[in-house]
Amino acid sequence: MFCFRPPKKGGKKGAPTPKAAAAPAKAAPAKAAPAKAAPSKLAAATSSAGVPENILKKEQRDAKLLKHLSDARAAAKTARAEARKVAAANATKYAAEYATADKALVDAKRDAKKAGNFYVDAQAKIAFVVRTRG
DSSP, X not given: OOOOOOOOSSXXXXXXXXXXXXXXXXXXXXXXXXXTSOHHHHHHHHHSSSSOHXXXXXXXXXXXXXXXXXXXXXXXXXXXXXXXXXXXXXXXXXXXXXHHHHXXXXXXXXXXXXXXXXXXXXXXXXXXXXXXXX
């Protein structure tokens, strides 16, 4: 991706820009700001005083996207935690099922031996399917 950067103003590092050189130095304001102003309004007024509108819009958009992304990540995190709990519950359920099946097999072999018989394991059920084209 191509990114265009405008050339820097002022040839030397630390050299003042032409605007800064032409503008006279500002003196400190004689009056202090009124103490009754709300801090949020004062902060908003001072922060947006010299900032272009497109930068402010970009900051607002970025903040909104960041909030949306963090909310989505939090929701995904809780969903993953819930899925892990369900998987762990299923694993314990299946482990208990397998343990009872193994115990039933051992008990059946012992009963057959006690009765003087043989226990034959159940064999897989196989079906041969042949398809004739035509």
